[in-house]
Amino acid sequence: MFSPEVIEAIWYGKHPMSILLAPAGWLYGLMMQGRRTLYQSGLIPVQKLRAPVIVIGNLTVGGTGKTTLVIWIARFLKAKGFRPGIISRGYGGKVKEWPQQVRTDSNPDLVGDEPVLIARRTGCPVAISPKRRIAAEELIAYAGCNIILCDDGLQHLALPRDIEIAVVDGIRRFGNHRCLPAGPLREPVSRISSVDMVVSNGATGRHEYMMEYIPENLVSLADENKRMNIDTLSGGTVHALAGIGNPSRFFAYLRGKKLQLIKHEFPDHYAYAAADIQFGDGLPVVMTEKDAVKCMRFASKEHWYLPINAKMPDTFEHRFENLLKENYTKKSASRKL
Numbered sequence: 001m002f003s004p005e006v007i008e009a010i011w012y013g014k015h016p017m018s019i020l021l022a023p024a025g026w027l028y029g030l031m032m033q034g035r036r037t038l039y040q041s042g043l044i045p046v047q048k049l050r051a052p053v054i055v056i057g058n059l060t061v062g063g064t065g066k067t068t069l070v071i072w073i074a075r076f077l078k079a080k081g082f083r084p085g086i087i088s089r090g091y092g093g094k095v096k097e098w099p100q101q102v103r104t105d106s107n108p109d110l111v112g113d114e115p116v117l118i119a120r121r122t123g124c125p126v127a128i129s130p131k132r133r134i135a136a137e138e139l140i141a142y143a144g145c146n147i148i149l150c151d152d153g154l155q156h157l158a159l160p161r162d163i164e165i166a167v168v169d170g171i172r173r174f175g176n177h178r179c180l181p182a183g184p185l186r187e188p189v190s191r192i193s194s195v196d197m198v199v200s201n202g203a204t205g206r207h208e209y210m211m212e213y214i215p216e217n218l219v220s221l222a223d224e225n226k227r228m229n230i231d232t233l234s235g236g237t238v239h240a241l242a243g244i245g246n247p248s249r250f251f252a253y254l255r256g257k258k259l260q261l262i263k264h265e266f267p268d269h270y271a272y273a274a275a276d277i278q279f280g281d282g283l284p285v286v287m288t289e290k291d292a293v294k295c296m297r298f299a300s301k302e303h304w305y306l307p308i309n310a311k312m313p314d315t316f317e318h319r320f321e322n323l324l325k326e327n328y329t330k331k332s333a334s335r336k337l
Contacts (some may be wrong), residue, residue: 025182057154063245085145090128092269170202
């Protein structure tokens with residue numbers, strides 16, 4: 001088993017192991033293309049839902065900003081008078097019965113960190129299930145949702161979809177352009193041409209929309225009514241804690257605020273214990289909001305999290321609204337696969 005550092009070098013560098021693994025990547029890519037063809041042809045049927053479905057996903061393994069965009073879209077839809085419901089796999093959660101409703105006070109150890117974060121930030125009904133369709137049906141039937149957002153699920157073809165949005169890491173892009181295990185791709189990069197919109201959380205390519213991250217003031221885990229401007233810590237030393245798919249952007253932001261970092265990196269969806277975030281030196285501990293939802297129950301006054309909001313361009317809003325109008329009136333039309 002390769003270490004995270006070696007995997008990073010293979011997928012995003014020029015490590016020779018990438019070439020040795022290339023045949024396995026080709027085979028994986030062909031398998032994914034063949035699977036998609038079965039769904040497109042109708043050989044594997046997909047039953048329609050009574051509400052439009054918007055899938056926000058990516059082609060690569062790891063964090064690209066999907067959840068941040070889901071939160072933005074959910075708020076946008078609510079402002080337009082829709083009743084959005086949000087579904088997710090609930091990765092990292094230990095619950096064994098599905099579908100499972102997620103509330104703002106749900107235990108992230110049971111339902112996953114991202115669904116709890118989404119519930120807290122949007123106020124929308126949220127449900128999780130490995131079979132996303134079941135979760136969607138639950139929200140439509142019992143929560144009165146008239147449009148469904150799927151956090152991740154671009155490759156979950158058993159779920160019908162009306163709009164597909166792919167999120168791309170603007171810095172790392174598609175790595176070495178190879179499929180797993182030789183590269184970071186879940187599907188061949190050609191798949192990107194079939195989605196309705198491509199959003200980049202950094203530098204944009206042709207026909208892509210830029211998603212900007214707008215950090216807010218730090219929030220205390222011990223008392224969420226307490227806020228602090230991060231510039232207050234400028235020039236000092238902090239413990240910087242992250243258990244997300246790609247923490248480099250988070251650490252870079254903190255360094256840009258002239259903070260000296262003692263870094264603590266954990267695997268994505270890591271299940272924290274109190275000892276993981278207690279350092280006994282009185283220094284501030286700054287973490288992502290995704291980490292915070294799992295650490296609040298044993299946090300103290302030195303623990304802070306950094307909320308992040310997305311800012312989307314007007315061109316994205318215009319294009320998204322047009323797609324919405326086109327698809328919302330076509331519930332009986334065949335779903336895109």
